[in-house]
Amino acid sequence: MKETIERAARAVSEADALLVCAGAGMGVDSGLPDFRGDTGFWKAYPPFARLGLGFVDLANPEWFDKDPELAWGFYGHRLNLYRDTTPHAGFRLLLEWGRDKACGYFVFTSNVDGQFQQAGFAPDRIEECHGSIHFLQCSVPCRRTIWPADGVDVPVDEDAMRATPPLPACPSCGHTARPNVLMFGDWAWVSHRNHAQHERFREWLAALRGRPLVVVECGAGTAVPTVRWMSERVVAATGGTLVRINTREPQVPEGHVGLALGAREALFAIRESIRERA
Numbered sequence: 525m526k527e528t529i530e531r532a533a534r535a536v537s538e539a540d541a542l543l544v545c546a547g548a549g550m551g552v553d554s555g556l557p558d559f560r561g562d563t564g565f566w567k568a569y570p571p572f573a574r575l576g577l578g579f580v581d582l583a584n585p586e587w588f589d590k591d592p593e594l595a596w597g598f599y600g601h602r603l604n605l606y607r608d609t610t611p612h613a614g615f616r617l618l619l620e621w622g623r624d625k626a627c628g629y630f631v632f633t634s635n636v637d638g639q640f641q642q643a644g645f646a647p648d649r650i651e652e653c654h655g656s657i658h659f660l661q662c663s664v665p666c667r668r669t670i671w672p673a674d675g676v677d678v679p680v681d682e683d684a685m686r687a688t689p690p691l692p693a694c695p696s697c698g699h700t701a702r703p704n705v706l707m708f709g710d711w712a713w714v715s716h717r718n719h720a721q722h723e724r725f726r727e728w729l730a731a732l733r734g735r736p737l738v739v740v741e742c743g744a745g746t747a748v749p750t751v752r753w754m755s756e757r758v759v760a761a762t763g764g765t766l767v768r769i770n771t772r773e774p775q776v777p778e779g780h781v782g783l784a785l786g787a788r789e790a791l792f793a794i795r796e797s798i799r800e801r802a
Contacts, residue, residue: 525783529790532781533797535765539738541627544618545755546787547634549743549770553612553788554639556605558743571685572598583707588663592700596687599703600678603657606637614791615643618740622649627735630728634744634751636705649728651721653750659704661714662694668714669696670704729758737764742787745773767794 536542548558557568559579566573572582587595622629622645631640631650636657640650658673679688692701706713739759744751752768756777759766766780769790774782783790 528781528783529793529797530801532767532783532790532794533801535738535767535781536621536740536794537798537801538736539765540625540735541732541737542618542622542625542629543737543739543755543758543764544622544629544631544640545633545739545741545744545751546631546640547742547744547748547751549745550614550633550787551609551611551635551637551639552743553614553786554609556609556637556639560745560747569598569601569685571683580708583705585663585702585707585710585712588700588702592663592691593686593689595702596678596691596700597680597685599657599705600687601680601682601685602637603673603676603678603703604680606639606657609637609639611639611643612788614742614788615639615645617791617795619644621740627732627737628728630725632725632751632754634748636703648724651718651725653706653718653722653754655703655705655713655715655718657703657705659717660692660701661704661712662697663700663702663712664694664697665712665714666694666697666699668716670714670717671695673703729762732762734763737762739764739766740769740791741766742769742791744768745770 552558559565562578565579582598631645633652634654636654638656638658641647659670660673661670676692694701739755741755755766766776768774768776768782769787771786774784776782
């Protein structure tokens, strides 16, 4: 393990650019649930266990039409939770490393929680490939419009996990609003905010022009492999080094670095190794 951490530290130290790729496991050290399997999800949300509804069942846009109080019970609770959660200290380390790089940093994340913005990462240096719970859209949608959820309060009865009306509404047509989050079977997601983020990410990668890149991936599993695919695609295209941090699935392509640790523990171990190298 010590040798592997030293390899990760060397990759971070010698890179001119940092790409942070993050999945749900990144937030676990902040106290956020990772929804790993129905058992883990029901532990976080016992009322849904009684209903026999798992994460995949609930993360479906149809609920905003057939039972909007249930839909907003789920997403309203998460919105409140994410607002009240302080990002763990590992976020700060990544931001410090990224700011020190000659070519800067970018973040690619499947998380919708806004933790990177809350930790101080520049909003124009982040791609949220599944959207953000901190932005809303019409559930129909009547228009391809997205607006911030700032000031939107969603009281939730946590015993029943149902939201209390009035629910967030579309200012254009009055139908129920929903988070601007990509859900399962979702043909109504308004995606232009993500498209603009992806274009900035693409331009940043293109501007590197062969400069040494390190990809530090935290908490991205194979169940929803979007983040892992992006990490591996980027290092294959750029010749960069992947440092994959994952307690259960640290496997990496040959020549890269896998750490079977939690995000915060691994990042601080890498920091200590960097200091020893200095």
